[in-house]
Amino acid sequence: MMRILLVDDNKTNLIFLGKLVEKLAGCEPVLFDNPVDVLTTMPALDFDIAVIDFQMPAYNGVELLAEVRRFEKYRNKPVVFVTADGDGAVRMAALNAGAIDFLTKPVSPLEFLARMRNLVALVDAQNKLADKAEWLRVEVQKAVRELRSREEEIIDRLTIAASYKDAETAKHIKRVGLYSEAIARSYGLGEELCNDIRLASPMHDIGKVAIPDAVLLKKGRLSEQEFATMQEHTIAGCNILRESNSSLLQLAAEIARSHHERWDGQGYPFRLSREAIPLSGRIVALADNFDALTTARSYKPAWSVEQTVAHIRERAGSQFDPACVEAFERALPAILKAMRDNIDGPARVSQTVSPPSPEAVSRSWLAEAI
Structure with a gap:
């Protein structure tokens, strides 16, 4: 009427x-x-x-x-x-x-x-x-949601595929995503980008599928040549993902390529420094290192949160972007909650361990590097 x-x-x-x-x-x-x-x-x-x-x-x-x-x-x-x-x-x-x-x-x-x-x-x-415009808007939103859901499923499937060769657990991958999202949010990034970083960051090491098993699964210390081979996983991961038309997979390619670069330019594969390193890579580098150190490996016990935070603080301005380290510290409550909710074994949130042996320290730095 x-x-x-x-x-x-x-x-x-x-x-x-x-x-x-x-x-x-x-x-x-x-x-x-x-x-x-x-x-x-x-x-x-x-x-x-x-x-x-x-x-x-x-x-x-x-x-x-x-x-x-x-x-x-x-x-x-x-x-x-x-x-x-x-x-x-x-x-x-x-x-x-x-x-x-x-x-x-x-x-x-x-x-x-x-x-x-x-x-x-x-x-x-x-x-x-x-009415037609509203119907079209609703249909477009529905199509975008469906497309996004497919993109997320592709990422999940690729991440699972990569984990068949890598000894890292599915919970490690999830933790890195949650830690990265918490740091990004604390840094002040928008809601959509924070969510994208959570979804894309678990693919940071997907390039390890291209690394020979003899190197990837080696239990002992890597030789200089083997270490150089291991570093190639960054380029391989980027090459796997970068040709996609999906903005989410392109972000994952950016992270795969840059998450081992260092603030001081001593990282790899391109020895980028400071803001030349994509912000997503700087954030995921922190999240990945935090999880590597607070998780037990065959060659080292899990470090306490206190030890790990102190180590990250010491490397602000050399290995890590100082602004990202500040965001990481502000995000610690959310990070620790994600850690408690996604542990592989007994919780180590407040546990303090004795200082690791020099050999374990050396190998833990190697674990961070690769």
Whole structure:
């Protein structure tokens, strides 16, 4: 039902216009003989078209329309002025206020009905177009969600595939994602990017699928040549992911390529330094190192959180971006909660271990490096 607002302080004219509106199929009149009452009813008042008398007490038509336009919901409603004044200045004032048409008193019933039918048809077409636009918006959002869900599934499948060769656990991969998200959030990145970093960061070591098993699974110390071979997993991971049209997989490629670069330029594969290293790589480098040190390996016990945090602080400005280290420290409560919720074995959040042996220290640094 199309609702047509009629405002006229002359009750005879108001009733007359109301009867005309009732002759229009699918329309009902909404009558007001006082402009003050119109404003008092807003914003609860609903109408599709307004017909407003120009000469009224308290508010004339232009003044009333100016007040009505203050409400967002009425700003696009078509308004017709009824006036006995043929002065061009009055009509310009009405047009400037937002009127789209005029009716001259005394109102001709035939002219009124013809103009209202045209306006009703216009509003009906606009409403249908708006409905189609809303339907299209909803469908686009649905398609984007489905596409995103597929992207996330691809990442999950690729991450699982990589874990078949790598001894790292699925919980390690999840922890790195959660830690990276917490650091990114603390750094001040937007919600969408933080979520993307959580999803993409578990693929940081996917390039290890290209490393020969003799090197990847070796239990003892790696030779210089083997260590160089192991470092190639960054380029391999980037090459696996970078040709994708998915922005999420492109972010994963960026992380795979850069998460072993160092703030001081001594990392690999390109010896990038400072802001030349993508921020995503700087964040994941911290998350990955924190998890590597606080997790037990065959060659070392898990370090305590206290030891690990102290180690990361010491390397701010050399291995790690100082701003990321500050964000990491602010994010520690969230990081420790993620650690407790995703442990591989007994919780080590508050456990302090004795200092590791020199050999274990050397090998732990090697673990960080690869």
